[in-house]
Amino acid sequence: MDDNEVAALAGAQGGDEDAFRRLYRMIQPGLLRYLRGLIGQDAEDVASEAWLQIARDLHSFRGDPDAFRAWAATIARHRALDHLRRIRRRPVVAGNEELLAMVAGAGDTERLAMESLSTAAAVDLIATLPPDQAEAVLLRVVLGLDAPAAARVMGKRPGAVRTAAHRGLRTLAARLDAETLPAPRRRAVTLQRIAALKEVR
Amino acid sequence: MSTQPNRRPTRRRAEHLLAAPADRRPGNRPADEQRGIRRPDGTSTLAAVLAAARRPAQEGELRGEEAALAAFRAAFPHPVPRTAPRRRRLSMIKTAVARLIPLKLALAAAAATAAAGGLALAANAGVLPNPVKPHAPQGSPSPDSSGKPTAHPTGKGSAPTASPASLQGLCRAYSAVADNPGKALENPAFGALLEAAGGAANVPAFCARQAADQPGNAPTDKPGGKPSEHPTGGPTDKPGNRPTGKPAGKPGSAPTVHPTGQGR
Numbered sequence: 358m359d360d361n362e363v364a365a366l367a368g369a370q371g372g373d374e375d376a377f378r379r380l381y382r383m384i385q386p387g388l389l390r391y392l393r394g395l396i397g398q399d400a401e402d403v404a405s406e407a408w409l410q411i412a413r414d415l416h417s418f419r420g421d422p423d424a425f426r427a428w429a430a431t432i433a434r435h436r437a438l439d440h441l442r443r444i445r446r447r448p449v450v451a452g453n454e455e456l457l458a459m460v461a462g463a464g465d466t467e468r469l470a471m472e473s474l475s476t477a478a479a480v481d482l483i484a485t486l487p488p489d490q491a492e493a494v495l496l497r498v499v500l501g502l503d504a505p506a507a508a509r510v511m512g513k514r515p516g517a518v519r520t521a522a523h524r525g526l527r528t529l530a531a532r533l534d535a536e537t538l539p540a541p542r543r544r545a546v547t548l549q550r551i552a553a554l555k556e557v558r
Numbered sequence: 559m560s561t562q563p564n565r566r567p568t569r570r571r572a573e574h575l576l577a578a579p580a581d582r583r584p585g586n587r588p589a590d591e592q593r594g595i596r597r598p599d600g601t602s603t604l605a606a607v608l609a610a611a612r613r614p615a616q617e618g619e620l621r622g623e624e625a626a627l628a629a630f631r632a633a634f635p636h637p638v639p640r641t642a643p644r645r646r647r648l649s650m651i652k653t654a655v656a657r658l659i660p661l662k663l664a665l666a667a668a669a670a671t672a673a674a675g676g677l678a679l680a681a682n683a684g685v686l687p688n689p690v691k692p693h694a695p696q697g698s699p700s701p702d703s704s705g706k707p708t709a710h711p712t713g714k715g716s717a718p719t720a721s722p723a724s725l726q727g728l729c730r731a732y733s734a735v736a737d738n739p740g741k742a743l744e745n746p747a748f749g750a751l752l753e754a755a756g757g758a759a760n761v762p763a764f765c766a767r768q769a770a771d772q773p774g775n776a777p778t779d780k781p782g783g784k785p786s787e788h789p790t791g792g793p794t795d796k797p798g799n800r801p802t803g804k805p806a807g808k809p810g811s812a813p814t815v816h817p818t819g820q821g822r
Contacts, residue, residue, distance in 0.1 A: 374634075381620070474606070475616075479607045480611050499611050530604045533604055
């Protein structure tokens with residue numbers, strides 16, 4: 358947590374628009390990527406809904422910038438769950454076999470591929486993990502939450518979240534290292550996913 | 559457990575990879591992670607993936623900034639000027655011009671602030687002012703002077719916070735949060751509107767009267783945009799003429815746009 362974050366948060370809570378803009382720019386990328394991991398391409402819409410609520414409730418927030426990030430993540434998570442319930446259909450997020458091919462191949466091409474790996478593709482890759490592992494990794498990596506804060510967002514014990522994150526990294530490493538690609542993992546955004554996200558409550 | 563001991567990142571390495579870049583101990587980071595060279599255990603590629611996920615804001619990720627700012631303005635209708643108090647008049651004018659009310663009204667409001675202690679402004683809004691207010695008010699479009707994050711000018715205390723500009727702004731903001739108007743009114747930022755309207759149930763009607771008071775002002779046209787020219791609104795212009803905010807001089811006008819935003 359740095360002084361810029363502290364100042365932006367305090368200013369925004371005092372009604373300073375410039376401070377709010379700075380706060381938004383600090384928080385939104387991570388929030389958006391977290392949501393992308395949770396629900397895929399509707400992340401931008403759900404992020405907008407989250408900011409509506411963040412702005413409304415900003416006056417009543419108490420805490421430091423780290424706590425603010427966790428609070429924003431919790432709001433985003435609720436909006437994501439609402440969104441999944443609302444859509445009630447089964448959009449399938451494309452399997453990432455191309456993605457895995459880009460990063461997991463042998464030879465010199467892989468370094469080039471890594472340099473051009475987009476942020477969105479990296480998030481999508483993480484999102485191929487089982488939901489709680491993906492979420493644990495994303496909360497830590499893109500939102501910078503520590504294990505206890507991530508645990509509060511997910512409604513789990515810190516130990517469980519730590520384990521989930523470590524397992525997630527191990528699984529990812531294995532996939533990236535695989536010489537034969539695993540079967541494409543199609544992550545269906547289904548009510549099962551809602552259940553998986555909900556079960557942590 | 560694993561037949562290849564180096565194949566999976568260890569717990570310690572996992573924690574290192576997960577930690578925020580600033581928290582990493584400098585000695586611990588393998589050099590080839592930077593070059594993107596893949597080691598047999600795959601972890602440097604993993605590190606590169608995580609690093610890609612952590613990059614600063616990318617193209618398009620900040621697209622929602624203006625919408626978020628609009629939500630912020632709806633929640634915080636009394637902006638904080640960053641100038642010293644003695645220049646409040648000038649900052650009021652700047653703020654007003656940038657935001658909600660035409661310059662004419664802003665200048666008039668500024669003059670009234672200096673001259674009449676805000677009573678004329680409050681009278682214009684149709685809100686009976688607190689008569690005990692000898693010094694310049696805190697509550698016209700200037701901030702809560704204590705600067706505390708929770709201390710919004712909600713109409714408690716002695717400041718007559720309901721200037722016509724801020725009530726207009728609140729009505730506009732109210733219609734902007736039309737997707738959940740009930741909850742929006744729980745936000746203390748709307749306190750001045752609730753007080754002026756005399757309760758949550760009266761807000762739609764109150765805002766409708768506000769719009770009728772200022773014909774040509776279409777509250778839902780452009781949330782946050784300037785209203786059209788305000789023909790009779792200067793507080794120096796017969797402040798006694800509008801005791802309770804009923805429409806004056808424009809009997810036939812009705813708001814053409816429903817200001818409460820229902821059904822938007």
